[in-house]
Amino acid sequence: METLIFDLKKQIIEALNLEDITPDDIDTNAPLFVEGLGLDSIDALELIVLMEKQYGIKLEDPGKSKEIFRSVATMADYISKNRKK
Amino acid sequence: MIKPLAYNIVSSLGFSAQDNYAAVRRGQSGIVPWLDPAGTPIALSHLDREKLQDAFEKQCKPSQKYTEPEQAMLLSASLAVAEAGINPASVRTGFVLSSTKGNIELLGIPDHGLGTERIHLWHTAGLLAAHFNNPNLPLTVTNACISGAAAQIAALKMLENGLYDHVVVTGVDMASDFIVAGFQSFKSLDPERCRPFDARRKGLNIGEAAATIVFGKADGKGISLTRGNVRNDANHISGPSRTGEGLFRALSRTLEDLPRDEIAFICAHGTATSFNDQMEAIAFTRAGLQHTPVFSLKAHFGHTMGAAGVLESIISMKALEDGIILPSLGYEEPGIEGGLNISTATVHTNKRYIIKTLSGFGGCNAALLYQTHS
Amino acid sequence: MKKITAYSRITDSLVILNGKPCEITFSCEPGPGRLAEIYRFLESGYPKFFKMDNLSKAGFLASEMVLRSLHYDMESPDESTAVVFANRSSSLDNDKRFQETISREDYFPSPAVFVYTLPNIVTGEVAIRNKILGETSFFILESFDAEKMMIFVDWAFASAGTRRVLCGWTEYLDGHSDLLVMMVEKESDKGFDFNKQNINNIYRT
Numbered sequence: 097m098e099t100l101i102f103d104l105k106k107q108i109i110e111a112l113n114l115e116d117i118t119p120d121d122i123d124t125n126a127p128l129f130v131e132g133l134g135l136d137s138i139d140a141l142e143l144i145v146l147m148e149k150q151y152g153i154k155l156e157d158p159g160k161s162k163e164i165f166r167s168v169a170t171m172a173d174y175i176s177k178n179r180k181k
Numbered sequence: 182m183i184k185p186l187a188y189n190i191v192s193s194l195g196f197s198a199q200d201n202y203a204a205v206r207r208g209q210s211g212i213v214p215w216l217d218p219a220g221t222p223i224a225l226s227h228l229d230r231e232k233l234q235d236a237f238e239k240q241c242k243p244s245q246k247y248t249e250p251e252q253a254m255l256l257s258a259s260l261a262v263a264e265a266g267i268n269p270a271s272v273r274t275g276f277v278l279s280s281t282k283g284n285i286e287l288l289g290i291p292d293h294g295l296g297t298e299r300i301h302l303w304h305t306a307g308l309l310a311a312h313f314n315n316p317n318l319p320l321t322v323t324n325a326c327i328s329g330a331a332a333q334i335a336a337l338k339m340l341e342n343g344l345y346d347h348v349v350v351t352g353v354d355m356a357s358d359f360i361v362a363g364f365q366s367f368k369s370l371d372p373e374r375c376r377p378f379d380a381r382r383k384g385l386n387i388g389e390a391a392a393t394i395v396f397g398k399a400d401g402k403g404i405s406l407t408r409g410n411v412r413n414d415a416n417h418i419s420g421p422s423r424t425g426e427g428l429f430r431a432l433s434r435t436l437e438d439l440p441r442d443e444i445a446f447i448c449a450h451g452t453a454t455s456f457n458d459q460m461e462a463i464a465f466t467r468a469g470l471q472h473t474p475v476f477s478l479k480a481h482f483g484h485t486m487g488a489a490g491v492l493e494s495i496i497s498m499k500a501l502e503d504g505i506i507l508p509s510l511g512y513e514e515p516g517i518e519g520g521l522n523i524s525t526a527t528v529h530t531n532k533r534y535i536i537k538t539l540s541g542f543g544g545c546n547a548a549l550l551y552q553t554h555s
Numbered sequence: 556m557k558k559i560t561a562y563s564r565i566t567d568s569l570v571i572l573n574g575k576p577c578e579i580t581f582s583c584e585p586g587p588g589r590l591a592e593i594y595r596f597l598e599s600g601y602p603k604f605f606k607m608d609n610l611s612k613a614g615f616l617a618s619e620m621v622l623r624s625l626h627y628d629m630e631s632p633d634e635s636t637a638v639v640f641a642n643r644s645s646s647l648d649n650d651k652r653f654q655e656t657i658s659r660e661d662y663f664p665s666p667a668v669f670v671y672t673l674p675n676i677v678t679g680e681v682a683i684r685n686k687i688l689g690e691t692s693f694f695i696l697e698s699f700d701a702e703k704m705m706i707f708v709d710w711a712f713a714s715a716g717t718r719r720v721l722c723g724w725t726e727y728l729d730g731h732s733d734l735l736v737m738m739v740e741k742e743s744d745k746g747f748d749f750n751k752q753n754i755n756n757i758y759r760t
Contacts, residue, residue, distance in 0.1 A: 112667070115605035137420050138606075141367060141666035149663045156368075219662055281673060288654045302645050303697040318703075321695035323645060324675045331692055338710040359650070362657045363669035410714050411690045413682040415632065419670050430634055430688055434715050542670060543679030545691050 101172045108168070111146045112139050124168045132167075140165060147171075152180030182399035183340045183406050186347070187265035188495040191257040192390040192482055193226045196236050201492075202499040206527070208510060210481050212374045212386050217365050218358040222372050225356055226388035226483035228253060241312065248284050248295070251305060253391035254353040255312050261393035262313065267347045269313035275345040276319040278306040279332035279352035280487035286357040309351060317345075326450070326541030327411065328352065329392070329490020330549050334409040336396045346397065352488035353391040360486070361387060367419070369454050377451035377477035377509060378458050378523050380516030385452040388483025392492035404498050407550045410434040414544035421456045425464025427546035428538060432468040435548040436536070441469045445532035446506045446524065448497040450539045451477020452484055453511070457540060462517040464546075470536075474524040480511035494537045494549065501535050501553050557708070558746035560719075562737040562757055563620040565593070565613060567730075571760060572620045586730035590616060597623070601684065608649035608671035611680045614640060614725040617736035618681045621721065625738060629685040635718040637690040637711040638678045640736075641704065642726040645695055646674045677725055687721075690714050699724050699735075701754035708739050708749070718742070724758070 105119035114133065126132040129140070143165055147153040153175065155161045164174045189197060193211030194204040204211075215225035230249060237243070237252040241259050258276075262269045283305045287293050298304045306319035322332040329352040336348040354360070364370050364387060371384040399405040412430040414422035422428075436444075447470060449461050458477075465471060478493050485492055500507050506528045515523070537549040564571040567585035570593055571577065579596045583589045590612045594604050599619055604612060618638075622629065649671045656665045670676065675693035682691055690711050696703055704722060711720045723736035735758050739749045747753055 113605045115602060136417070138418075138667050138670055144368070145366065145663050145665055218657060282650075285650060288650060289657075300647065301643070301697075302695040303643065306695070307697070318696070318700075320703075322692070323673070323695055324691070324693050325673045335710065338713060342709070344706075358657060359654065359672075362662075362664040363653065363666075363672065366664035366666040366669055411692060412634065413638070413679065413688055413691045415682040415686050415688050417683070418676050418679045426632075426688060437715075541675075542673055543675040543691065544682055545675060545679065 097172060097176065100176060101168060104168055104172055104175070107146055107150055111142050122168060126167060128165055128167055151175050153178050183337050183396045184399040184403060185394045185498060186267065186397045187261045187395045189257045189261035189264070189393045190390065190492050190495055191228070191253050191392070192388070192485070192492065193228055194481065196256070197260065198495050198499065202496055205478065205481050205496055205507060210374055210510060211388070212480065212483055217361050221365070223361065223365070223370050224372060224374055224386045226386060228355070228389040248287070250284055250353050250355045251308055253355065254305070254309060254351055257353070257391035257393045258309060258349055258351045259312070261395050262349060265395035267395060269315055269349065272316050273346040274315060275317055275339055275348045276306065276310045276315055277332045277335050277348060277350045278302065278309055278319060278321045279328040279350065279491060280305065280321065281323060281325060281328060281354055282357065282360055285359045286355070289358060324541065324545055325543050326484070326486060326489060327539040327545050327547040328487045329492070329494070330409060330537065330539045330547035331411060333394065333406060333490065333494065333549060334411065337406055337409060340396060340398055348396045349393060350396065350491060351391065351393040352491035354486035354488055355389045356387045371453060374511060375453035375480050376511040377453040377479050378517055378521065379512045380514040382453040382455060382458060382516060384454050385479065386483035388485040390482060390485040390488040390492050392488045392495055394491055394495060402554055404501060404551055404553045407552050408435050409547065409549040411545055411547045414546065416544055418544065419542050421460035421540060425460045425467060427544060428461065428464035428540055428548070429467040431546045431548040432464060432538065435550050436468065439534065441473060443532055444470070444473050444534045444536060445501065445530040446474040446476065447536045447538060448493055449475050449477050451479050451509070453479055459517055460540070461538070462519050462521045465521060466519055472522050474506045475521050476507050476509035476524040490537070490539050490547070497535055497537055498551055501551060504530055506530050557739050557741055557749040558743045559737045559749050559753065560740050560743050560746035561621045561624045562735065563617045564757065564760060565617050565732050565734040567732060572624055585732065606667065607680060608646070610646055610648055610674065610725065610727040611671060611677040613727045613732050613734055614677035615680050615684065617723065617725065617734040618721060621736050621738050622685055627685060632686040632688055634688040635716055636687045637714065637717050637720045638681050638687060639690070639692045639707045639711050639720055639722045640678055640725045641694040641696055641707065642674060642724060643695070643697060644726060644728040646672050648728045681721065689717055699758060701751045701758065704754060705749065705751065712741060
């Protein structure tokens with residue numbers, strides 16, 4: 097789980113072009129949207145692409161994926177249970 | 182004020198403005214089941230390539246190879262110019278192209294053999310002017326989904342400032358893999374025919390079309406384009422404003438103190454995405470238009486992008502000519518907070534003003550006001 | 556007479572604000588790296604910059620320089636400012652990037668790249684940054700044309716309530732930048748005349 101969380105943080109930083117942020121700067125349990133990293137609707141769509149590209153997980157629209165994208169921890173949990181690659 | 186002298190629409194519903202308008206009056210939709218580049222089912226207003234090429238070759242007698250968007254553009258412009266009876270080669274005639282992605286399909290065909298300049302929008306506009314032996318530098322307007330309105334506003338300024346006597350405004354866009362994949366990545370496509378303003382709306386359909394309006398100076402008769410304005414939301418590059426800020430301001434500047442009860446209808450952008458339709462309701466209400474009949478043409482044509490502003494204005498003007506408010510196809514169940522007066526049946530009207538609105542990526546919003554003098 | 560009250564110029568080798576070269580020592584080749592260096596030089600503190608495509612980054616920076624030199628109030632929403640840009644290559648630089656995400660072998664279309672496949676997004680980015688609610692427009696021309704620029708500005712001023720127009724040529728393709736962004740004001744006792752000769756002079760510097 098530790099490795100997955102670290103890899104996921106690196107992938108999020110790269111996919112969302114988060115400049116001047118390292119994996120250590122991201123609080124695993126903090127909300128990703130609005131507060132925390134302050135991500136927006138396009139970032140949510142980009143996270144859907146990340147899930148499919150890196151883990152083979154196809155997600156529906158961002159509305160239904162809200163719970164999964166709540167924090168890095170919730171994302172990692174979902175990935176570990178549903179990953180196809 | 183400027184006056185449309187002739188119109189044309191090339192879409193899945195026909196190759197003339199009259200055929201397209203008649204299809205709308207019959208409640209017909211050009212949207213058919215289709216597949217995105219990954220093989221996922223979508224719905225698309227598809228322009229038949231064979232029919233397009235046949236009509237294009239018959240009308241334009243080309244002496245060189247043209248791409249599909251170029252064929253649609255030239256066919257539409259050429260039919261409208263012929264109907265208007267203007268001299269397109271005159272130094273007093275100007276051409277304006279409205280397109281978002283033009284020949285973008287060529288990016289996916291590295292060996293297309295048409296030269297590196299072919300992908301550029303200025304080159305596409307150049308082909309348009311060159312087809313008519315027009316000596317002036319054509320203008321390309323590319324302002325996302327409001328391009329077709331921005332192009333008409335440009336024509337209004339050109340004619341009012343005496344730059345030209347006639348301006349040909351042509352909008353065109355095709356559903357390239359590029360555009361379909363992009364909208365799909367935005368999760369904004371409804372796999373079925375779209376439902377603007379409806380409670381069950383799930384997204385938009387892409388539409389392929391070219392449309393042309395030939396404008397001249399107004400003479401106090403028939404229909405005229407009176408005013409038009411563009412305003413920005415300054416909110417988000419893809420998400421509509423929660424307060425409808427830009428659209429509200431574009432409408433306020435365009436309507437000025439025109440009594441709202443003199444407006445026959447609004448032909449809204451009505452893409453059938455959840456946020457767009459709600460944003461429009463907020464803006465219309467803020468502009469005092471909550472009781473004005475509203476319809477969207479997207480369930481007939483899909484979202485025709487760079488052509489949308491031109492095509493939907495033409496259908497609206499034809500409805501105004503007939504004194505008719507069109508029903509909003511695909512709308513059944515109220516699905517907008519605050520509510521709007523969505524048109525559900527063909528209704529006669531003797532009011533003289535109509536509004537066309539559009540909103541697009543980049544936070545831009547446009548409102549156009551047309552009126553009939555007869 | 557309309558006046559140019561501030562202007563900026565960004566090319567592969569130059570960054571100029573109101574006629575004066577900025578003292579930036581570049582360590583990167585012309586292109587995205589250099590745009591990031593200009594961003595850091597300006598100390599804009601706007602992390603969203605890094606999410607933009609290159610055209611938006613370049614247009615954002617050129618606008619940022621002009622507006623800051625005028626102490627433009629970026630906190631108060633204002634409808635009296637318009638943003639009118641033009642270029643040659645539309646969003647082709649970023650279109651190529653999006654095309655890479657939809658190849659048959661590796662088909663993962665990126666929404667964050669797709670949204671920038673429209674050139675007018677740069678006008679939206681400038682509007683968002685500065686709370687500009689006025690007109691935003693984008694035109695395509697084969698090459699820079701001062702006369703056309705003057706016509707576009709006239710059109711923007713014809714829209715009721717417009718008092719100033721941030722206008723310019725914002726071209727970016729394959730690592731090469733060519734930008735001229737000007738603030739044109741209707742009633743100002745500062746600046747210099749907005750005419751063909753002056754526009755061409757500053758474009759050619």
